[in-house]
Amino acid sequence: MFRVKSIDYNSLHSTLNSQLIKMKESLLNLKRRKLRTVLTILGITIGIFALSVMGSLSEYLTNSIDSGIRYTGDIVRVLPRGSFGIEAVQESLGQKLTTLPHVKSVTGGLETQIDSSDSNSNPFSAKTAFGINPESANDVFGKIPLQDGRLLQKDETDTTVLGHNLAAQSNLKVGDTETIKDTKLKVVGIFQPTQNNQIDDAAIVPLKIIQKATNVPGIVSFFVVTPDQPENADLVAKEVNDKYSKDFNALSPSDLKKQIQQGLLIFNIIILAGAGLAAVVGGFATINTMIMSISERTREIGIKKAIGASNRQIMQEFLLESALMGFLGGAIAVGLGKLATIAINAFTASHANGLQIFSLTPRLALLSIAFATFLGAIAGIIPAISAARMNIVNALRTE
Amino acid sequence: MNENNVALQTRDLMKHYHQGDALVKALDGVDLTIHKGEFTSIMGRSGSGKSTLLNMLGALDRPSDGSVKIDGIDVAKLSSRKLVGIRRSKIGFVFQQYNLVPTLTALENVELPLKYSGISSKKRLQQATKALEEVGLGQRTRHRPQQMSGGEQQRVAIARALVTKPAIILADEPTGEVDSHTAEQIIDLMKKLNQELGATFIIVTHDPAVAQHTNRIIMLSDGRIESDAKIDAK
Numbered sequence A: 001m002f003r004v005k006s007i008d009y010n011s012l013h014s015t016l017n018s019q020l021i022k023m024k025e026s027l028l029n030l031k032r033r034k035l036r037t038v039l040t041i042l043g044i045t046i047g048i049f050a051l052s053v054m055g056s057l058s059e060y061l062t063n064s065i066d067s068g069i070r071y072t073g074d075i076v077r078v079l080p081r082g083s084f085g086i087e088a089v090q091e092s093l094g095q096k097l098t099t100l101p102h103v104k105s106v107t108g109g110l111e112t113q114i115d116s117s118d119s120n121s122n123p124f125s126a127k128t129a130f131g132i133n134p135e136s137a138n139d140v141f142g143k144i145p146l147q148d149g150r151l152l153q154k155d156e157t158d159t160t161v162l163g164h165n166l167a168a169q170s171n172l173k174v175g176d177t178e179t180i181k182d183t184k185l186k187v188v189g190i191f192q193p194t195q196n197n198q199i200d201d202a203a204i205v206p207l208k209i210i211q212k213a214t215n216v217p218g219i220v221s222f223f224v225v226t227p228d229q230p231e232n233a234d235l236v237a238k239e240v241n242d243k244y245s246k247d248f249n250a251l252s253p254s255d256l257k258k259q260i261q262q263g264l265l266i267f268n269i270i271i272l273a274g275a276g277l278a279a280v281v282g283g284f285a286t287i288n289t290m291i292m293s294i295s296e297r298t299r300e301i302g303i304k305k306a307i308g309a310s311n312r313q314i315m316q317e318f319l320l321e322s323a324l325m326g327f328l329g330g331a332i333a334v335g336l337g338k339l340a341t342i343a344i345n346a347f348t349a350s351h352a353n354g355l356q357i358f359s360l361t362p363r364l365a366l367l368s369i370a371f372a373t374f375l376g377a378i379a380g381i382i383p384a385i386s387a388a389r390m391n392i393v394n395a396l397r398t399e
Numbered sequence B: 001m002n003e004n005n006v007a008l009q010t011r012d013l014m015k016h017y018h019q020g021d022a023l024v025k026a027l028d029g030v031d032l033t034i035h036k037g038e039f040t041s042i043m044g045r046s047g048s049g050k051s052t053l054l055n056m057l058g059a060l061d062r063p064s065d066g067s068v069k070i071d072g073i074d075v076a077k078l079s080s081r082k083l084v085g086i087r088r089s090k091i092g093f094v095f096q097q098y099n100l101v102p103t104l105t106a107l108e109n110v111e112l113p114l115k116y117s118g119i120s121s122k123k124r125l126q127q128a129t130k131a132l133e134e135v136g137l138g139q140r141t142r143h144r145p146q147q148m149s150g151g152e153q154q155r156v157a158i159a160r161a162l163v164t165k166p167a168i169i170l171a172d173e174p175t176g177e178v179d180s181h182t183a184e185q186i187i188d189l190m191k192k193l194n195q196e197l198g199a200t201f202i203i204v205t206h207d208p209a210v211a212q213h214t215n216r217i218i219m220l221s222d223g224r225i226e227s228d229a230k231i232d233a234k
Helices: A009-032 A034-072 A091-098 A134-141 A164-169 A207-213 A230-243 A253-296 A298-306 A311-351 A362-388 A392-397 B050-057 B080-090 B106-116 B121-134 B150-162 B180-197
Strands: A076-082 A103-113 A128-132 A146-149 A159-162 A177-180 A183-191 A202-206 A222-227 A248-251 B006-019 B022-035 B039-043 B065-070 B091-094 B168-172 B201-204 B216-221 B224-230
Touching: A009 A034, A009 A311, A034 A253, A034 A311, A034 A362, A076 A230, A091 A103, A091 A222, A103 A134, A103 A207, A128 A134, A128 A207, A134 A159, A134 A202, A134 A222, A159 A164, A159 A177, A164 A183, A177 A202, A183 A207, A202 A207, A222 A230, A230 A248, A230 A253, A248 A253, A253 A298, A253 A311, A253 A362, A298 A311, A298 A392, A298 B080, A311 A362, B006 B050, B022 B050, B022 B224, B039 B050, B039 B180, B050 B065, B050 B168, B050 B201, B080 B091, B091 B150, B106 B121, B106 B150, B121 B150, B150 B168, B150 B180, B180 B201
Parallel strands: A128 A202, A159 A183, B039 B201, B039 B216, B091 B168, B168 B201
Antiparallel strands: A076 A222, A076 A248, A103 A128, A103 A222, A146 A183, A159 A202, A177 A183, B006 B022, B006 B065, B216 B224
16 A cells, blocks of 8 residues: 655644653753753853854954955965065066966055054054055956945056055045055045955055155065966966076965965864863763763653653653753853953954954854754763663662 | 453563572562453562562563563563563553652643653643543643642552553552552542543552452462452452
């Protein structure tokens, strides 16, 4: 005979209902030993709190680096190589690079710090002025979305485009005038926030102005090579390094990405290992609690088995209980973590130029809670198995 | 007697175990037949094998030798998984210390065996409510064990044993924890359920006053049946 399988809403409802009853029983069992449960959950909370706060630092860095790669991944940065490593060179040296295959354009730039009288300046990122030829602005910065206005244009000498933070801190809008290196410049554009301090704290300025202000006419500190096709960026970098290794050091976008990601990976491993360790300690506290709880309820387990509970049903019951402790610990930890990151961000923002280095993303929050629940369930496995395998006759004899 | 009318049957039932070097013969050849609808008590001193016998009859433990047929099924060699099935469908337990789950209400406690059997919540509610009404606790379904007297808790336990309509209800010293007045009420309730619903009861007790209420008294001694007598219940 064939059995037609259709959705039985009644049984679906009843399954859901019995899950809720199970959940309620687990909660009540946890409530039975309030202090012990609270302490155990606290153990998990501390671990997951550490995990979520440290994780949010790592999230911030990952996002920041990702956006850096996204906005400048198609161009090749070429640094001049001198006898003392990286040096400033004549702008005309860049001519050599234009003859290489797959090169669309080459432009020189000069990078300098903007003097800051603000003693509370962000220690991670100084305000920087990038001097470039206005006609190359689109090749170099064209991928960064503008919040307002436009990029520098050909032959302009008294305009600037500002990073989001720089503009926000000085309360500047398009059309305002900003003095950089003693030169009055008209703000023509403002970038959207990119989560990358190098961009957010930068001012894009015509090259000549920086050269004049720093008294080095015709000198640049880096070149930007734009390939004919974005996918040729690595190829161009390789050409530069093969042919002109004496003069230049080209950073291929993918090498750069690899380098940064390796550094980030090591950083992530260190902080997550530390936080993970804290979480595992919480897990051990849960194991301990579950073992105690099961030895106290030996008789109850015997009764349940006598009236028809299978080993599997007993196991599920205890697993649910320990997973629930993990979940509660995780949820509280993420809540506290969110408060902590808000507080720390507010503090650093007011003391260090809008610096916000923790970002507890929804992804991280969900992951933390899921990890805590998983940790609770894992911690419950061995105690739950021992409960399920308990000999009924002996369990019933326990007082 | 008709074979179909047999609720429980043991043949040469043995349970031996080692205690240190000594071999303890807790059950040493028990032959016993209980028919459906009987109201039986098992008596004996402590150590006579009463509890061991109850464990065998309730499919909680396996014998060393011999057979135990519960509602026609020989459970002596069944796997533990199958024994769970037998306990769910054929047996109801009433324990000495009521043994209700403290975190659950009376109704939820009675629903528990049905839940383990995978009965839908709607049916569970119906059957459990009915069972509670049968023991006279239709009004106290939402109370938790600690809010109830010993006698009431034991009645909830009886409802829990009854709710799956088992072939046999096994009661282990059901009146051991209550005063004599309450004990009388409990035994009267079981008797009423036996007469009205035809439920088969086996009551292990050391209290002759309780045994006097049953229709058959089996005396155990040193793991053997010493006497087995039908009596006119009080």
